[in-house]
Amino acid sequence: MNGIIGKKVGMTSIFDDAGRNVACTVVEAGPCVVTQVKTDDTDQYNSLQLAYGDKKEKSSTKQLVGHFSAAGTGPKSDVVEFRDMNLTKALGETVTVDEVFTEGDKIAAVGTSKGKGFQGVVKRHNFRGVNDATHGQHNRQRAPGSIGAASYPARVFKGMRMAGRDGGGRVTVKNLRVLKVFPERNLILVKGAIPGPKGGTVILHK
Template identity: 60%
Template sequence: MPGIIGKKIGMTSLFTPDGKNIPCTLIEAGPCVVTQVKTVETDGYSAIQLGYGEKKAKNTTKALAGHFAKAGTTPKKKLVEFRTDEVANFTAGATIDASSFEEGEFVDVVGTSKGKGFQGVVKRYNFAGVGGQTHGQHNRGRHPGSIGACSWPSRVFKGMRMGGRMGNDRVKVQNLKVMRVVADRNLILVSGSVPGAKNSYVVLEK
């Protein structure tokens, strides 16, 4: 199985047999439905498309409604495609759930980080500010200071660390250990933190 779509439920912790407390993220992994199987002969590459989450038919476009009907499933909220060379093992309409994971294996989790809006350099890049409130400075505590541009180069170099939009980026966290699998409820516990807010969509890759 190349991967699965899920939802971040929240965080908790587990105690190992030797007494260590491991912070974990609780993820609802599936159930996902195979909505399309792509092959080299028909699409030029091999992949499977998974759908997750129930969506009302009235909120689904006719094109997508026909796409889901062809796969023999109800409309889904989230669609993700996974490249794989093992497309022969999948059929449209099949279900993939948390039982495909095993305790002790490692996964990569992809999510969208929390959006924080426009932020300054102190919050965005951990700058210290320009100094204290003395020597005539009373309102520069969190400012970036000089950015180096003068008569040369007469412009700001690309990549200069300045204030700007922070968060709401695609983030992948690699090699998170699967600590526990609750297959009957489609829940898994992975060690460490996962990007995104509660109830946000995540993609687990093996």
């Protein structure tokens, strides 16, 4: 699985070859430092551990500082392991976006969605509410309705869809297409939207 770590810059639009205006997301992808190399001989599988984003040394544990210093780099904020990458890299080398992706590739984007706070059932679970408001319904438009039975089972089942905190979770969007790659600026344009706010960490992989 080839991949790279990046940061969401924002959204824009470009014109494709047919003259259509296509919305896309700009991601600053890499360069990422190889902080660990796993092989079949040592770990029974092949993978590259990539690190991205600088972090203060005082905010890192001594174990992590030593781990990163072995790769000849300072503490990093994001570390992701990619198994079976088609790249041959040594400890301390960098991985750039043009080594991983080319224009036209189909990729997946992983990010943390925007938190929406405490939300009701209509917004959180797409409940309809009571549409017929004229027949004695004056305050039931966005109410959840009944949540359980009576004396049996005398409890509410786990997983009942109710109001609660929405968003702020790990979200994966698949089948996104790479529109442009700018290796000199470490930028990649991905068609469509990617989860998370501006400045949020994004994992792109094939």
